[in-house]
Amino acid sequence: MPQPAALDQTATATTARPALWSDYVQLLKPRVMSLVVFTALTGLVAAPVDVHPFLGAIAVLCIAIGAGAAGALNMAVEGHTDALMKRTRGRPVAAGRVSRGDALAYGVVLSVMAVMLMGLAINWVAAGLLAFTVVFYAWFYTIILKRSTPQNIVIGGAAGALPPVIGWAAASGTTPLDAWLLFLIIFLWTPPHFWALALYTSGDYAKAGIPMMPVVKGAASTRRQIMAYSVILVLVGVAPLLTGLGGVAYGAVSILGGLAFLLLAWRLLQSRAGDAPDQGTEKTGREDVLYDVKAGAKSARNLFAFSILYLFALFAALLAEHGLKGAIL
Amino acid sequence: MDDAAKKERARRNVAMALALAAFVVLVFVVTLVKLGAA
Numbered sequence: 488m489p490q491p492a493a494l495d496q497t498a499t500a501t502t503a504r505p506a507l508w509s510d511y512v513q514l515l516k517p518r519v520m521s522l523v524v525f526t527a528l529t530g531l532v533a534a535p536v537d538v539h540p541f542l543g544a545i546a547v548l549c550i551a552i553g554a555g556a557a558g559a560l561n562m563a564v565e566g567h568t569d570a571l572m573k574r575t576r577g578r579p580v581a582a583g584r585v586s587r588g589d590a591l592a593y594g595v596v597l598s599v600m601a602v603m604l605m606g607l608a609i610n611w612v613a614a615g616l617l618a619f620t621v622v623f624y625a626w627f628y629t630i631i632l633k634r635s636t637p638q639n640i641v642i643g644g645a646a647g648a649l650p651p652v653i654g655w656a657a658a659s660g661t662t663p664l665d666a667w668l669l670f671l672i673i674f675l676w677t678p679p680h681f682w683a684l685a686l687y688t689s690g691d692y693a694k695a696g697i698p699m700m701p702v703v704k705g706a707a708s709t710r711r712q713i714m715a716y717s718v719i720l721v722l723v724g725v726a727p728l729l730t731g732l733g734g735v736a737y738g739a740v741s742i743l744g745g746l747a748f749l750l751l752a753w754r755l756l757q758s759r760a761g762d763a764p765d766q767g768t769e770k771t772g773r774e775d776v777l778y779d780v781k782a783g784a785k786s787a788r789n790l791f792a793f794s795i796l797y798l799f800a801l802f803a804a805l806l807a808e809h810g811l812k813g814a815i816l
Numbered sequence: 817m818d819d820a821a822k823k824e825r826a827r828r829n830v831a832m833a834l835a836l837a838a839f840v841v842l843v844f845v846v847t848l849v850k851l852g853a854a
Binding site (some may be wrong): 505506507508511539542545600604607608702 | 827828831842845850
């Protein structure tokens, strides 16, 4: 089978330098894993149930390993595509430092270990949700959704939104409305977050043949959709106040953060970000390029960066409120 | 396979053995904790 040029070039990299242990850490997508751990921990702490601290730590560990395994499976499957994009070409499989088979085996073994440990040590509701998340992300999103529809990250966002529900289920064995509210916040946060990024990296996505929204519908439509999702996100972001899940601190963060989010989405809507997408793949694969944009795309970059802070602040507020409550009672 | 690659493979094998041993210990401790809770 003919190989893409980018992967042919990496054949020499394989012989030039063997895989290091750090490549196997990179396969777990540590940055994504840290956000997953954080939101899962919030779900676990927010559940109104006493959890044995050691078993709570095991639950978070299982979720972290499961998320990392899904990342490894994603990189195993996406090696060819990753090699075409400047943001991802430095990844271990794309760069040829780890073989596709090794990454696949690594991901499968870690997934099985995480799900089994979760089931045996915690409960099978959480284990089932974890297994569903890994399969949904690694198979349904990576293999089917990503290349078939511009709604890829909307639907696929469910995988990234499930960790707080898994955390809640690990604590209580149930998934009540409040747990799904946390799911909904991350689910609605995903489109403005990824489309803001896609607005200034659409050249890369087009080159890799991935039908991201700006590639398929254009920048103007994407900016409008980002605005629409931002409005719904900010409203849902305030909802935990109404159900009693969020307190005063959460209220302040969700309202002030929400207003800032809307302001940045509005500025993006008024801008021409993405109208002249980047064409370059001249830089080597480093995640830093996410923040290195042309002047015209700065409003997209600003929303992308702020969206991370916004989500972090919302969950940090919940974690602080429920963590302190647990410490006091 | 050159010396550097062999050395790196040996290092990965050790890491894998340690990870598996840690997993076994983890399952053992989890069992103790769950038995204690019961």
